[in-house]
Amino acid sequence: MNLKIGNVNIKGNLVLGPMAGVTDLPFRLLCKEQGADLIYTEMVSAKGISYNNKNTESLLLVEETERPVSLQLFGADPVILSETAKRIEDRNFDILDLNMGCPVPKVVNNKEGSALMTDPKLAGEIIHAVSTAIKKPFTVKIRKGFTEATSNAVEIAKIAEANGAAAIAVHGRTREQYYSGKADWSIIRAVKEAVSIPVIGNGDVITPEDAIRLVKETGCDGIMIARGARGNPWIFKHIKEYMETGVKPEKPQLEEAVEMMLRHARLSLQYKGEYIGIREMRKHVAWYTTGYPLAAKLRQQANFIESYEGLEELLQQYQETVRITGGAEE
Missing domain, CATH: 3.20.20.70 (Aldolase class I)
Structure with a gap:
Protein backbone atom coordinates (compact mmCIF):
# COMPACT_ATOMS: atom_id res chain seq x y z
CA MET A 1 0.00 0.00 0.00
CA GLY A 246 3.28 -14.97 4.91
CA VAL A 247 6.54 -16.50 6.11
CA LYS A 248 8.23 -14.84 9.08
CA PRO A 249 11.89 -14.09 8.20
CA GLU A 250 14.65 -15.42 10.43
CA LYS A 251 16.66 -13.16 12.71
CA PRO A 252 19.88 -12.19 10.88
CA GLN A 253 22.86 -14.47 11.46
CA LEU A 254 25.46 -13.12 13.88
CA GLU A 255 27.89 -12.50 10.99
CA GLU A 256 25.32 -10.32 9.25
CA ALA A 257 24.66 -8.37 12.45
CA VAL A 258 28.40 -7.77 12.94
CA GLU A 259 28.74 -6.63 9.34
CA MET A 260 25.86 -4.17 9.82
CA MET A 261 27.37 -2.82 13.06
CA LEU A 262 30.68 -2.17 11.34
CA ARG A 263 28.96 -0.45 8.40
CA HIS A 264 26.97 1.64 10.85
CA ALA A 265 30.19 2.56 12.64
CA ARG A 266 31.93 3.56 9.39
CA LEU A 267 28.98 5.81 8.48
CA SER A 268 29.02 7.35 11.98
CA LEU A 269 32.72 8.11 11.64
CA GLN A 270 32.20 9.53 8.16
CA TYR A 271 29.55 12.00 9.29
CA LYS A 272 30.58 12.68 12.89
CA GLY A 273 34.29 11.98 13.18
CA GLU A 274 35.82 9.20 15.28
CA TYR A 275 35.48 10.74 18.74
CA ILE A 276 31.72 11.31 18.61
CA GLY A 277 30.90 8.62 16.06
CA ILE A 278 32.41 5.71 17.96
CA ARG A 279 30.97 6.79 21.31
CA GLU A 280 27.51 7.03 19.77
CA MET A 281 27.95 3.48 18.48
CA ARG A 282 28.16 2.09 22.02
CA LYS A 283 24.38 2.16 22.53
CA HIS A 284 23.78 0.82 19.03
CA VAL A 285 26.06 -2.17 19.72
CA ALA A 286 23.91 -2.95 22.77
CA TRP A 287 20.75 -2.83 20.66
CA TYR A 288 22.19 -4.82 17.75
CA THR A 289 23.37 -7.65 19.99
CA THR A 290 20.12 -8.12 21.91
CA GLY A 291 19.06 -11.75 21.64
CA TYR A 292 22.42 -13.09 20.48
CA PRO A 293 24.35 -15.56 22.66
CA LEU A 294 26.98 -14.38 25.17
CA ALA A 295 26.15 -10.74 24.40
CA ALA A 296 25.96 -9.41 27.98
CA LYS A 297 29.75 -9.27 28.38
CA LEU A 298 30.14 -7.75 24.92
CA ARG A 299 27.71 -4.96 25.80
CA GLN A 300 29.74 -4.12 28.92
CA GLN A 301 32.98 -4.05 26.93
CA ALA A 302 31.39 -1.93 24.19
CA ASN A 303 30.99 0.90 26.72
CA PHE A 304 34.76 1.40 26.60
CA ILE A 305 35.48 1.32 22.86
CA GLU A 306 37.22 4.47 21.62
CA SER A 307 38.17 3.63 18.03
CA TYR A 308 36.86 1.81 14.97
CA GLU A 309 39.74 -0.66 15.26
CA GLY A 310 38.75 -1.30 18.87
CA LEU A 311 35.17 -2.06 17.85
CA GLU A 312 36.28 -4.30 15.01
CA GLU A 313 38.60 -6.25 17.31
CA LEU A 314 35.93 -6.59 19.99
CA LEU A 315 33.38 -7.93 17.51
CA GLN A 316 35.90 -10.38 16.01
CA GLN A 317 36.74 -11.71 19.48
CA TYR A 318 33.04 -12.01 20.27
CA GLN A 319 32.31 -13.98 17.08
CA GLU A 320 35.25 -16.28 17.81
CA THR A 321 34.03 -16.89 21.37
CA VAL A 322 30.53 -17.75 20.12
CA ARG A 323 32.01 -20.08 17.48
CA ILE A 324 34.26 -21.90 19.96
CA THR A 325 31.65 -22.27 22.70
CA GLY A 326 28.71 -22.83 20.36
CA GLY A 327 27.06 -19.90 22.16
CA ALA A 328 26.91 -21.75 25.46
CA GLU A 329 27.55 -19.88 28.70
CA GLU A 330 30.84 -20.81 30.33
Whole structure:
Protein backbone atom coordinates (compact mmCIF):
# COMPACT_ATOMS: atom_id res chain seq x y z
CA MET A 1 0.00 0.00 0.00
CA ASN A 2 1.39 3.39 -0.99
CA LEU A 3 1.11 6.50 1.15
CA LYS A 4 0.36 9.97 -0.22
CA ILE A 5 0.98 12.99 2.01
CA GLY A 6 0.01 16.25 0.37
CA ASN A 7 1.77 16.20 -3.01
CA VAL A 8 4.38 13.65 -1.88
CA ASN A 9 3.91 10.14 -3.24
CA ILE A 10 5.56 7.48 -1.08
CA LYS A 11 6.23 4.03 -2.54
CA GLY A 12 5.00 2.00 0.38
CA ASN A 13 3.74 2.73 3.88
CA LEU A 14 6.56 1.73 6.26
CA VAL A 15 7.79 4.73 8.21
CA LEU A 16 10.91 5.13 10.36
CA GLY A 17 9.75 7.17 13.35
CA PRO A 18 11.75 10.04 14.84
CA MET A 19 13.93 9.20 17.86
CA ALA A 20 16.24 11.73 19.48
CA GLY A 21 19.79 10.44 19.49
CA VAL A 22 18.88 7.47 17.28
CA THR A 23 17.50 8.48 13.86
CA ASP A 24 20.60 10.37 12.84
CA LEU A 25 21.80 10.33 9.23
CA PRO A 26 23.93 7.12 9.44
CA PHE A 27 21.08 5.09 10.95
CA ARG A 28 18.51 6.54 8.56
CA LEU A 29 20.62 5.53 5.56
CA LEU A 30 20.73 1.93 6.79
CA CYS A 31 16.97 1.83 7.42
CA LYS A 32 16.29 3.28 3.96
CA GLU A 33 18.49 0.61 2.41
CA GLN A 34 16.53 -2.05 4.31
CA GLY A 35 13.17 -0.87 3.00
CA ALA A 36 11.90 2.10 5.03
CA ASP A 37 9.59 4.05 2.70
CA LEU A 38 9.42 7.34 4.61
CA ILE A 39 12.12 8.52 7.01
CA TYR A 40 11.72 10.97 9.89
CA THR A 41 14.69 12.92 11.20
CA GLU A 42 15.47 13.46 14.86
CA MET A 43 13.49 16.40 16.20
CA VAL A 44 15.14 19.77 15.61
CA SER A 45 14.56 22.87 17.70
CA ALA A 46 12.90 25.69 15.75
CA LYS A 47 14.49 28.15 18.18
CA GLY A 48 17.87 26.52 17.60
CA ILE A 49 17.53 27.09 13.86
CA SER A 50 16.33 30.68 14.28
CA TYR A 51 19.24 31.47 16.61
CA ASN A 52 21.73 29.81 14.23
CA ASN A 53 22.74 27.25 16.84
CA LYS A 54 25.70 25.38 15.35
CA ASN A 55 24.55 22.03 16.79
CA THR A 56 21.29 22.12 14.84
CA GLU A 57 22.98 22.36 11.44
CA SER A 58 24.08 18.71 11.43
CA LEU A 59 20.52 17.66 12.33
CA LEU A 60 19.25 19.34 9.16
CA LEU A 61 21.53 17.37 6.84
CA VAL A 62 19.52 15.09 4.55
CA GLU A 63 21.04 12.93 1.82
CA GLU A 64 19.29 12.57 -1.54
CA THR A 65 19.35 8.76 -1.24
CA GLU A 66 17.22 8.68 1.93
CA ARG A 67 14.32 10.70 0.53
CA PRO A 68 11.41 11.03 0.95
CA VAL A 69 12.24 12.53 4.34
CA SER A 70 10.07 14.20 6.96
CA LEU A 71 12.01 16.82 8.90
CA GLN A 72 10.62 17.14 12.40
CA LEU A 73 10.61 20.45 14.28
CA PHE A 74 9.70 21.13 17.88
CA GLY A 75 8.66 24.43 19.41
CA ALA A 76 5.66 26.26 20.82
CA ASP A 77 5.75 29.71 19.21
CA PRO A 78 3.67 30.02 16.02
CA VAL A 79 5.79 32.93 14.74
CA ILE A 80 9.16 31.25 15.31
CA LEU A 81 7.90 27.95 13.88
CA SER A 82 6.37 29.48 10.75
CA GLU A 83 9.38 31.73 10.08
CA THR A 84 11.76 28.81 10.62
CA ALA A 85 9.69 26.66 8.28
CA LYS A 86 9.92 29.33 5.54
CA ARG A 87 13.64 29.73 6.12
CA ILE A 88 14.45 26.03 5.70
CA GLU A 89 11.82 25.08 3.11
CA ASP A 90 14.27 24.93 0.21
CA ARG A 91 16.41 22.34 2.01
CA ASN A 92 16.58 18.72 0.96
CA PHE A 93 13.49 17.31 2.71
CA ASP A 94 9.97 16.57 1.48
CA ILE A 95 7.62 16.94 4.44
CA LEU A 96 7.78 19.11 7.56
CA ASP A 97 6.46 17.66 10.83
CA LEU A 98 5.60 19.14 14.22
CA ASN A 99 6.52 17.17 17.31
CA MET A 100 3.56 17.08 19.69
CA GLY A 101 4.56 13.82 21.34
CA CYS A 102 7.95 14.17 23.05
CA PRO A 103 7.46 13.35 26.76
CA VAL A 104 10.83 14.42 28.23
CA PRO A 105 10.62 17.06 30.98
CA LYS A 106 13.04 19.59 29.46
CA VAL A 107 10.83 19.76 26.33
CA VAL A 108 7.48 19.58 28.13
CA ASN A 109 8.51 22.24 30.67
CA ASN A 110 8.96 24.66 27.76
CA LYS A 111 5.35 23.91 26.71
CA GLU A 112 6.74 22.02 23.69
CA GLY A 113 6.38 18.43 22.53
CA SER A 114 3.47 16.59 24.16
CA ALA A 115 2.67 19.67 26.29
CA LEU A 116 1.06 21.16 23.17
CA MET A 117 -1.71 18.57 23.54
CA THR A 118 -2.83 20.41 26.68
CA ASP A 119 -3.42 23.59 24.64
CA PRO A 120 -5.53 22.70 21.57
CA LYS A 121 -6.02 26.39 20.69
CA LEU A 122 -2.26 27.03 20.51
CA ALA A 123 -1.74 23.77 18.60
CA GLY A 124 -4.28 24.92 16.01
CA GLU A 125 -2.61 28.33 15.71
CA ILE A 126 0.79 26.73 15.14
CA ILE A 127 -0.49 24.27 12.54
CA HIS A 128 -2.34 27.04 10.68
CA ALA A 129 0.67 29.39 10.79
CA VAL A 130 3.13 26.80 9.48
CA SER A 131 0.91 25.10 6.90
CA THR A 132 0.08 28.47 5.31
CA ALA A 133 3.72 29.65 5.40
CA ILE A 134 5.14 26.83 3.25
CA LYS A 135 4.24 24.87 0.13
CA LYS A 136 5.62 21.53 1.36
CA PRO A 137 3.16 19.31 3.27
CA PHE A 138 3.03 19.95 7.00
CA THR A 139 2.14 17.08 9.34
CA VAL A 140 1.80 16.49 13.08
CA LYS A 141 2.88 13.68 15.38
CA ILE A 142 0.82 13.34 18.56
CA ARG A 143 0.17 10.95 21.44
CA LYS A 144 -3.08 9.54 22.79
CA GLY A 145 -3.15 12.51 25.16
CA PHE A 146 -1.16 14.10 27.96
CA THR A 147 -2.77 11.91 30.62
CA GLU A 148 -5.23 9.04 30.43
CA ALA A 149 -7.94 11.29 31.88
CA THR A 150 -7.30 13.99 29.26
CA SER A 151 -6.87 11.75 26.20
CA ASN A 152 -7.75 14.10 23.35
CA ALA A 153 -6.04 12.68 20.27
CA VAL A 154 -9.29 12.77 18.27
CA GLU A 155 -9.92 16.44 19.14
CA ILE A 156 -6.34 17.40 18.27
CA ALA A 157 -6.48 15.41 15.01
CA LYS A 158 -9.62 17.25 13.92
CA ILE A 159 -8.00 20.60 14.79
CA ALA A 160 -4.88 19.60 12.86
CA GLU A 161 -6.89 18.69 9.76
CA ALA A 162 -8.99 21.86 9.97
CA ASN A 163 -5.83 23.99 10.15
CA GLY A 164 -4.07 22.49 7.16
CA ALA A 165 -2.19 19.40 8.36
CA ALA A 166 -1.61 16.97 5.50
CA ALA A 167 -1.32 13.85 7.72
CA ILE A 168 -1.15 12.87 11.37
CA ALA A 169 0.90 10.24 13.20
CA VAL A 170 -0.55 8.88 16.43
CA HIS A 171 1.44 7.14 19.18
CA GLY A 172 -0.99 5.11 21.26
CA ARG A 173 0.51 6.12 24.62
CA THR A 174 -0.10 9.13 26.83
CA ARG A 175 2.65 11.46 27.93
CA GLU A 176 2.40 10.15 31.49
CA GLN A 177 3.14 6.64 30.19
CA TYR A 178 6.35 7.75 28.44
CA TYR A 179 7.27 4.42 26.77
CA SER A 180 5.94 2.07 29.45
CA GLY A 181 2.91 -0.19 29.36
CA LYS A 182 1.12 -1.01 26.14
CA ALA A 183 0.20 1.30 23.30
CA ASP A 184 -3.55 1.72 22.92
CA TRP A 185 -4.20 1.08 19.26
CA SER A 186 -7.93 1.80 19.63
CA ILE A 187 -7.10 5.54 19.78
CA ILE A 188 -5.39 5.22 16.37
CA ARG A 189 -8.57 3.70 14.96
CA ALA A 190 -10.66 6.48 16.55
CA VAL A 191 -8.45 9.12 14.91
CA LYS A 192 -8.58 7.31 11.57
CA GLU A 193 -12.38 7.33 11.72
CA ALA A 194 -12.48 11.03 12.67
CA VAL A 195 -10.36 12.58 9.90
CA SER A 196 -9.92 12.21 6.15
CA ILE A 197 -6.16 12.93 6.01
CA PRO A 198 -3.73 9.98 6.18
CA VAL A 199 -3.15 8.53 9.65
CA ILE A 200 0.13 6.85 10.59
CA GLY A 201 -0.08 4.39 13.50
CA ASN A 202 2.75 4.23 16.03
CA GLY A 203 3.50 2.17 19.11
CA ASP A 204 4.63 -1.41 19.83
CA VAL A 205 5.44 -2.46 16.27
CA ILE A 206 8.32 -4.82 17.07
CA THR A 207 7.67 -7.74 14.70
CA PRO A 208 6.24 -8.21 11.20
CA GLU A 209 3.11 -9.70 12.80
CA ASP A 210 2.64 -6.50 14.81
CA ALA A 211 2.70 -4.45 11.60
CA ILE A 212 -0.02 -6.56 9.96
CA ARG A 213 -2.12 -6.47 13.14
CA LEU A 214 -1.78 -2.69 13.49
CA VAL A 215 -3.31 -2.11 10.06
CA LYS A 216 -6.01 -4.72 10.62
CA GLU A 217 -7.04 -3.31 14.01
CA THR A 218 -6.82 0.41 13.22
CA GLY A 219 -7.20 0.85 9.46
CA CYS A 220 -4.20 3.20 9.57
CA ASP A 221 -2.59 4.29 6.30
CA GLY A 222 1.02 4.14 7.45
CA ILE A 223 2.96 1.93 9.86
CA MET A 224 5.51 3.78 11.97
CA ILE A 225 8.36 1.78 13.47
CA ALA A 226 10.51 3.56 16.04
CA ARG A 227 12.02 1.64 18.96
CA GLY A 228 11.41 -1.61 17.06
CA ALA A 229 14.07 -0.48 14.57
CA ARG A 230 16.81 0.14 17.14
CA GLY A 231 19.53 -2.39 16.42
CA ASN A 232 17.19 -3.85 13.81
CA PRO A 233 17.18 -1.87 10.55
CA TRP A 234 16.18 -5.18 8.89
CA ILE A 235 12.66 -4.85 10.34
CA PHE A 236 11.43 -2.95 7.27
CA LYS A 237 12.65 -5.64 4.89
CA HIS A 238 11.26 -8.36 7.14
CA ILE A 239 7.80 -6.75 7.30
CA LYS A 240 7.70 -6.52 3.51
CA GLU A 241 8.80 -10.14 3.12
CA TYR A 242 6.18 -11.27 5.62
CA MET A 243 3.45 -9.28 3.89
CA GLU A 244 4.38 -10.79 0.53
CA THR A 245 4.97 -14.42 1.54
CA GLY A 246 3.28 -14.97 4.91
CA VAL A 247 6.54 -16.50 6.11
CA LYS A 248 8.23 -14.84 9.08
CA PRO A 249 11.89 -14.09 8.20
CA GLU A 250 14.65 -15.42 10.43
CA LYS A 251 16.66 -13.16 12.71
CA PRO A 252 19.88 -12.19 10.88
CA GLN A 253 22.86 -14.47 11.46
CA LEU A 254 25.46 -13.12 13.88
CA GLU A 255 27.89 -12.50 10.99
CA GLU A 256 25.32 -10.32 9.25
CA ALA A 257 24.66 -8.37 12.45
CA VAL A 258 28.40 -7.77 12.94
CA GLU A 259 28.74 -6.63 9.34
CA MET A 260 25.86 -4.17 9.82
CA MET A 261 27.37 -2.82 13.06
CA LEU A 262 30.68 -2.17 11.34
CA ARG A 263 28.96 -0.45 8.40
CA HIS A 264 26.97 1.64 10.85
CA ALA A 265 30.19 2.56 12.64
CA ARG A 266 31.93 3.56 9.39
CA LEU A 267 28.98 5.81 8.48
CA SER A 268 29.02 7.35 11.98
CA LEU A 269 32.72 8.11 11.64
CA GLN A 270 32.20 9.53 8.16
CA TYR A 271 29.55 12.00 9.29
CA LYS A 272 30.58 12.68 12.89
CA GLY A 273 34.29 11.98 13.18
CA GLU A 274 35.82 9.20 15.28
CA TYR A 275 35.48 10.74 18.74
CA ILE A 276 31.72 11.31 18.61
CA GLY A 277 30.90 8.62 16.06
CA ILE A 278 32.41 5.71 17.96
CA ARG A 279 30.97 6.79 21.31
CA GLU A 280 27.51 7.03 19.77
CA MET A 281 27.95 3.48 18.48
CA ARG A 282 28.16 2.09 22.02
CA LYS A 283 24.38 2.16 22.53
CA HIS A 284 23.78 0.82 19.03
CA VAL A 285 26.06 -2.17 19.72
CA ALA A 286 23.91 -2.95 22.77
CA TRP A 287 20.75 -2.83 20.66
CA TYR A 288 22.19 -4.82 17.75
CA THR A 289 23.37 -7.65 19.99
CA THR A 290 20.12 -8.12 21.91
CA GLY A 291 19.06 -11.75 21.64
CA TYR A 292 22.42 -13.09 20.48
CA PRO A 293 24.35 -15.56 22.66
CA LEU A 294 26.98 -14.38 25.17
CA ALA A 295 26.15 -10.74 24.40
CA ALA A 296 25.96 -9.41 27.98
CA LYS A 297 29.75 -9.27 28.38
CA LEU A 298 30.14 -7.75 24.92
CA ARG A 299 27.71 -4.96 25.80
CA GLN A 300 29.74 -4.12 28.92
CA GLN A 301 32.98 -4.05 26.93
CA ALA A 302 31.39 -1.93 24.19
CA ASN A 303 30.99 0.90 26.72
CA PHE A 304 34.76 1.40 26.60
CA ILE A 305 35.48 1.32 22.86
CA GLU A 306 37.22 4.47 21.62
CA SER A 307 38.17 3.63 18.03
CA TYR A 308 36.86 1.81 14.97
CA GLU A 309 39.74 -0.66 15.26
CA GLY A 310 38.75 -1.30 18.87
CA LEU A 311 35.17 -2.06 17.85
CA GLU A 312 36.28 -4.30 15.01
CA GLU A 313 38.60 -6.25 17.31
CA LEU A 314 35.93 -6.59 19.99
CA LEU A 315 33.38 -7.93 17.51
CA GLN A 316 35.90 -10.38 16.01
CA GLN A 317 36.74 -11.71 19.48
CA TYR A 318 33.04 -12.01 20.27
CA GLN A 319 32.31 -13.98 17.08
CA GLU A 320 35.25 -16.28 17.81
CA THR A 321 34.03 -16.89 21.37
CA VAL A 322 30.53 -17.75 20.12
CA ARG A 323 32.01 -20.08 17.48
CA ILE A 324 34.26 -21.90 19.96
CA THR A 325 31.65 -22.27 22.70
CA GLY A 326 28.71 -22.83 20.36
CA GLY A 327 27.06 -19.90 22.16
CA ALA A 328 26.91 -21.75 25.46
CA GLU A 329 27.55 -19.88 28.70
CA GLU A 330 30.84 -20.81 30.33
